[in-house]
Amino acid sequence: MVVEAPEPRKLSAILFTGIEGPGRHPWRDDALQQLLREEHALLVRELLPRHGGREVKRLEDGFLLEFENGPSAVGFGLELQRTLETRNEVVAAERRAVLRVGVHLGMVVHRDGDVFGEGVNLAARIEALARPGTLYVSETVARQVENSLARPPVKLGRGDMKNIRLPVAVYRIDPEERGNRVPWLSRMRRLLGRRGPAN
DSSP: OOOOOOOOEEEEEEEEEEEEOGGGOOOSSHHHHHHHHHHHHHHHHHHGGGGTOEEEEEOSSSEEEEESSHHHHHHHHHHHHHHHHHHHHSSOGGGOOEEEEEEEEEEEEEETTEEESHHHHHHHHHHHHSOTTOEEEEHHHHHHHGGGSSSOOEEOOHHHHTTOOOSSOEEEOOOOOOOOOHHHHHHHHHHHHTOOOOO
16 A cells, blocks of 8 residues: 655745725626736736745635745735725726735645645635735734834734634734825836736
């Protein structure tokens, strides 16, 4: 009898994004929805290399991304939220979008370019729990970044969790106070101006 060796596991920070219309309202048509998904993809792929992240796969309304550690994932998530917020200020109201981001640091298995395991499953559940426009992380991630943030992570209570019980505590990370908006506006105009097809 041949016993297969267990697949090697690695500690990774897994980040999920999910995009939707403001106030959970659907966009007016499928073409607009697809356009906003493509703009979201452009933003993710523009910012990801700066934080050492890897695109695992694109999902229907977001991405599954992998980072070496919690600080890298949180740094990316905060910059993505900030950039999308700036984007919303320079487009028409019907083209605005909001983003949910969830991050968990856990053990994963790599197979055929994809990732599997409890770390992935918990990150997906945290992202689904997050309110639009927010960044939610597990306690492990919160502990890694708490000393480097302008505002400490906020532990969510039962009311925030909507009676959903997870095997890990969940925290909300609030963005820093907004400073000079000019670089962000310039970046958004440049990105939107060169918008092209995304996979």
